[in-house]
Amino acid sequence: MSEEEFRQQAARWWRTSICDIAPGRIAYRGYPIEDLIGRISFPAMIWLMLRGDLPTPAQERLLQAALVASVDHGPHAPSIAIAQMAVSCGLPLNGAMASAINTLDDVHGGAGEQAIELYEDVLRRRDSREIEQAAGAAIDHFTATRSKYLPGFGHRFHPVDPRAAPLLALVDAAAAEGNVSGDYAKAARAIERVMQQRKSKLIPMNIDGATAVIYGELGFASPLARGIFCLSRAVGILAHAWEQTGRKDRNKGPMPKQFGYNYEGQPRRRLGGAS
Numbered sequence: 700m701s702e703e704e705f706r707q708q709a710a711r712w713w714r715t716s717i718c719d720i721a722p723g724r725i726a727y728r729g730y731p732i733e734d735l736i737g738r739i740s741f742p743a744m745i746w747l748m749l750r751g752d753l754p755t756p757a758q759e760r761l762l763q764a765a766l767v768a769s770v771d772h773g774p775h776a777p778s779i780a781i782a783q784m785a786v787s788c789g790l791p792l793n794g795a796m797a798s799a800i801n802t803l804d805d806v807h808g809g810a811g812e813q814a815i816e817l818y819e820d821v822l823r824r825r826d827s828r829e830i831e832q833a834a835g836a837a838i839d840h841f842t843a844t845r846s847k848y849l850p851g852f853g854h855r856f857h858p859v860d861p862r863a864a865p866l867l868a869l870v871d872a873a874a875a876e877g878n879v880s881g882d883y884a885k886a887a888r889a890i891e892r893v894m895q896q897r898k899s900k901l902i903p904m905n906i907d908g909a910t911a912v913i914y915g916e917l918g919f920a921s922p923l924a925r926g927i928f929c930l931s932r933a934v935g936i937l938a939h940a941w942e943q944t945g946r947k948d949r950n951k952g953p954m955p956k957q958f959g960y961n962y963e964g965q966p967r968r969r970l971g972g973a974s
Contacts, residue, residue: 757878771935787951811924814851814911821886834889851908883915
């Protein structure tokens, strides 16, 4: 194989349709970087990189709203707490951010992805039944096969999540203008109604459920909901990590040192023959 053939093989190995780099040239999805700088927003750049073209103004507004809503939820959020602890243990900002983002898995960070999958199950089942019946069947399937906790509904801290209503209002306005279908919002609200009927109390949609509506309406694949959430929460993680750099805490644990914990193991024992 000639040197040129080796070069072509390597180029094929690292092929991409996202970024075009050459000496003196940088282009993303075909757009020269000099045309993008100062002319598009960061949410529009996220859309361009993930979707291959620029969003419409309506799409950009919805994506921006979801990003803004998910930025932070205080130090009791595990990702934020870990960022603070990591800095107090001597990690630089990048290490703290990596440690924190790595906690955004199925339980803390994955609910948006799971909620989209749940909504899509409702919409698939709606073809042959009323949407409430479809929602009930989707709920039963999810709880039987995945978890008793329904993603996107209820909150351990907020009786009503203050972020959900304004996000859904934006979706409703976009649907009324014909910019999105509104189907994911209908599926989410059907789930909310069915759970209220079954439990005789409202279990309201939370931030994960509301942003999942937006990502679904915008046509993002469900795994990207988690990825975009990581982008959003990284801002809060960075802010808390930076704040922690200005403090004198060292080796900060999950609780102040004056608080103990319960030991639930064996009672104190002695080795045989020990006096």
